[in-house]
Amino acid sequence: MNEETRKLALSHLWVAFIAFIVACFMGEYQVLERSGFIPALDSASVYFASVSTHGVLMAFVLTTFFIMGFGYTIATASLKQPVWNMPLAWGGFWLALTGVVLAAIPLLTGKASVLYTFYPPIVAHAAFYIGATLLVAGSWVWCVIMLVMFMQWKKANAGQPVPLAMFATTMNALLWLWTSAGVALEVLFQLIPLSLGWIDTIDPGLARTLFAWTLHPIVYFWLIPAYTAFYVFVPKQAGGFLFSDEMARLAFIVLAVFALPIGFHHLYMDPEQAKGWKLLHGIGTFVVALPTLVTGFTVIASLEIAGRLRGGKGLFGWIGSLPWTNTMVLSVILSLLMLIFGGFGGIVNASYAMNAMIHNTAWVPGHFHLIFAGTTVIMYFAIAYYLWPMLVKKPLFSSPMALVQLWTWFIGMSILTTPWHVLGLLGQPRRISSVVYNNLLTLAWKPYEFMMIFGGLILLGSACLFIYNLAKTQLNPAEVAYNQQIEFAEPVHAVESLPEWLNDIKLWNKVIAVLMAISFGYPILQFFFMDTSGSSPWGF
Amino acid sequence: MQIEPLKQKCEQLFRDFYTEFRGIHIDQLERKWITISMVVIGLFVGIITIDAFFHGVNPPSKVETIDSASLHLSKEFAEDNLGVQVDDKDNVTVRMVAGRYSFFPKHITVPAETPITLRWVSMDVLHGVHIPMTNMSTMIVPGYVAEITTTFPKPGEYPVLCNEYCGLGHNHMWSNISVIAKEDWEAPEKSSAKGGSNHE
Numbered sequence: 001m002n003e004e005t006r007k008l009a010l011s012h013l014w015v016a017f018i019a020f021i022v023a024c025f026m027g028e029y030q031v032l033e034r035s036g037f038i039p040a041l042d043s044a045s046v047y048f049a050s051v052s053t054h055g056v057l058m059a060f061v062l063t064t065f066f067i068m069g070f071g072y073t074i075a076t077a078s079l080k081q082p083v084w085n086m087p088l089a090w091g092g093f094w095l096a097l098t099g100v101v102l103a104a105i106p107l108l109t110g111k112a113s114v115l116y117t118f119y120p121p122i123v124a125h126a127a128f129y130i131g132a133t134l135l136v137a138g139s140w141v142w143c144v145i146m147l148v149m150f151m152q153w154k155k156a157n158a159g160q161p162v163p164l165a166m167f168a169t170t171m172n173a174l175l176w177l178w179t180s181a182g183v184a185l186e187v188l189f190q191l192i193p194l195s196l197g198w199i200d201t202i203d204p205g206l207a208r209t210l211f212a213w214t215l216h217p218i219v220y221f222w223l224i225p226a227y228t229a230f231y232v233f234v235p236k237q238a239g240g241f242l243f244s245d246e247m248a249r250l251a252f253i254v255l256a257v258f259a260l261p262i263g264f265h266h267l268y269m270d271p272e273q274a275k276g277w278k279l280l281h282g283i284g285t286f287v288v289a290l291p292t293l294v295t296g297f298t299v300i301a302s303l304e305i306a307g308r309l310r311g312g313k314g315l316f317g318w319i320g321s322l323p324w325t326n327t328m329v330l331s332v333i334l335s336l337l338m339l340i341f342g343g344f345g346g347i348v349n350a351s352y353a354m355n356a357m358i359h360n361t362a363w364v365p366g367h368f369h370l371i372f373a374g375t376t377v378i379m380y381f382a383i384a385y386y387l388w389p390m391l392v393k394k395p396l397f398s399s400p401m402a403l404v405q406l407w408t409w410f411i412g413m414s415i416l417t418t419p420w421h422v423l424g425l426l427g428q429p430r431r432i433s434s435v436v437y438n439n440l441l442t443l444a445w446k447p448y449e450f451m452m453i454f455g456g457l458i459l460l461g462s463a464c465l466f467i468y469n470l471a472k473t474q475l476n477p478a479e480v481a482y483n484q485q486i487e488f489a490e491p492v493h494a495v496e497s498l499p500e501w502l503n504d505i506k507l508w509n510k511v512i513a514v515l516m517a518i519s520f521g522y523p524i525l526q527f528f529f530m531d532t533s534g535s536s537p538w539g540f
Numbered sequence: 541m542q543i544e545p546l547k548q549k550c551e552q553l554f555r556d557f558y559t560e561f562r563g564i565h566i567d568q569l570e571r572k573w574i575t576i577s578m579v580v581i582g583l584f585v586g587i588i589t590i591d592a593f594f595h596g597v598n599p600p601s602k603v604e605t606i607d608s609a610s611l612h613l614s615k616e617f618a619e620d621n622l623g624v625q626v627d628d629k630d631n632v633t634v635r636m637v638a639g640r641y642s643f644f645p646k647h648i649t650v651p652a653e654t655p656i657t658l659r660w661v662s663m664d665v666l667h668g669v670h671i672p673m674t675n676m677s678t679m680i681v682p683g684y685v686a687e688i689t690t691t692f693p694k695p696g697e698y699p700v701l702c703n704e705y706c707g708l709g710h711n712h713m714w715s716n717i718s719v720i721a722k723e724d725w726e727a728p729e730k731s732s733a734k735g736g737s738n739h740e
Contacts, residue, residue, distance in 0.1 A: 044708045115705055121682060122665050204666055204681050246564045268599040270679045271686040275601035279592055286581045293577040352588045353597045356677040360668045360703035427672020429703035432711045439699040441672060499560035533607035535682040538665045540707040
């Protein structure tokens with residue numbers, strides 16, 4: 001990696017992590033405010049401005065900038081090529097950053113308290129939607145650069161397998177282009193025109209359908225970097241080999257292809273889509289559990305190989321002999337633990353009519369904090385700890401601090417999300433800023449809300465340690481020459497040649513197009529045939 | 541259009557794909573794991589599908605439109621028609637309007653252990669509603685009628701909670717439902733209003 005690429009990657013990652021730390025403070029404020037223990041904090045308008053900003057920062061800014069920075073690093077390191085069109089890459093960065101700033105102004109001034117999932121016909125200030133659009137447009141620049149680098153490499157190395165890390169990253173770029181199209185249609189044709197007064201009414205049913213298009217695959221867009229680290233970093237860091245390169249590719253393909261046509265599991269309880277379509281998407285949702293089960297197998301098998309190579313014996317002895325003090329290895333263990341529990345919750349959510357039990361209750365944010373802020377973000381930490389020394393050319397400031405940070409993140413997330421799930425089962429709605437229901441049921445909620453404050457506090461401390469460690473690493477004045485390079489895991493069986501469909505994205509792009517036409521074609525077109533009445537815009 | 545060459549081409553494509561698929565290296569253990577995974581997933585999907593098709597276990601999905609801006613002019617959701625009604629065949633229907641920040645009527649009484657059809661509409665923005673400890677849950681999207689049929693097994697006082705962010709007063713959006721024993725329940729006066737299959 002040359003100087004310029006390192007600067008590009010670091011700029012992206014810093015934007016991501018600054019957004020992250022700001023949002024962590026907001027998260028702790030939110031659990032405090034919501035609990036009602038400090039009456040002085042009680043304010044619905046501040047709370048919902050904070051929730052909206054927290055959601056946008058975590059789900060859109062942290063993820064998108066992290067994935068872009070990670071992608072540039074992976075592409076240059078795995079393909080051994082410089083970034084194609086560096087000025088364009090910087091253009092994408094500045095475009096996305098402009099979007100973030102533009103959206104932040106109405107968010108922080110309480111003019112866009114519509115939550116990060118928008119919810120028309122409530123309308124925010126137009127700058128919020130325009131800012132979000134620029135952020136997505138910036139990420140499309142990244143997608144184009146990834147696709148071009150992928151194709152250039154393939155042309156120059158005909159017949160050779162594309163490095164797994166780059167294959168996964170390119171799949172993610174393809175996934176994101178398809179994913180973001182849904183929300184882009186909603187924002188460009190419905191929300192921006194409505195917020196500027198160019199149109200008088202919109203159909204919230206159509207808006208929700210378009211958002212559902214994006215809402216499921218977007219979580220795989222966030223997750224794929226974590227899975228990439230599972231496959232291409234973890235086995236090497238653990239001291240072993242990747243169990244199977246081909247299965248890894250298949251897993252990424254199935255993830256990208258089947259993540260897309262299944263968004264209606266977010267609309268199970270909605271009146272504007274019929275049950276047949278919901279069931280179809282529900283079945284697809286179960287199919288997409290398959291690559292995750294395969295990933296779990298491959299990663300654990302790779303860890304077992306490493307554990308046994310390090311002298312671990314017996315059925316479970318290899319677990320103890322893993323290098324638990326390696327940040328990447330510790331992260332993957334904690335990440336998988338959270339994935340098991342989060343995946344279990346996910347199966348409940350996915351189960352069609354059973355969704356009624358937990359829909360829009362506190363269970364749902366409990367679930368996605370466990371699986372996103374837990375499983376996924378802990379791998380973002382691991383990747384940052386791994387890449388930082390190479391990006392800044394200095395050793396990590398403190399490895400023990402990093403280990404403490406990872407453990408506290410895991411413990412904090414467990415303490416935060418377990419009561420959150422329980423609150424959902426006890427009937428507490430999500431997205432409320434205080435409990436004012438005059439009902440005995442609410443007494444049962446109090447102890448769990450109290451626990452969540454502690455979970456949040458531990459997480460906040462952990463997040464501060466993370467940022468401190470990265471900053472100290474970069475600001476270290478020492479002139480220690482640090483020349484380690486990124487090491488990619490070797491598979492047990494080296495792949496010399498691959499069928500084209502395991503080495504290219506063209507076929508899968510077509511498959512996605514067909515599946516999307518099947519699963520979203522009629523459900524979107526129906527709004528143009530049905531006799532619908534639009535909704536006029538409302539403030540909040 | 542010639543079907544035969546196209547068919548041959550497709551067959552050839554699939555055959556090639558299959559041969560290539562068999563050619564890639566998949567470990568025995570991994571094969572077993574994938575088989576187990578598929579069986580488990582198949583089992584889940586199977587149960588859900590059978591329940592949906594044969595037992596009618598589906599989420600609320602009646603795609604029925606209405607003009608949310610003129611509910612008061614609609615026959616069905618005019619103020620006098622809201623709440624609990626029983627038709628000639630003793631079917632219990634509840635018509636509710638969601639609006640910032642309550643559900644109207646603010647209190648209703650229904651019998652336990654009786655199938656009840658609830659029809660929810662919004663007069664303004666997006667809402668959602670659930671009754672904790674029951675499976676009454678649906679989104680209420682402006683422009684659509686959300687219909688759900690359910691049975692409340694246990695008598696008691698339940699809150700009716702808005703579970704979708706609908707504005708800064710969202711916390712305050714709730715009402716009450718009393719579920720009373722079937723034998724104690726008296727049907728309200730029979731009404732002429734019909735559950736609309738379409739809006740008028």
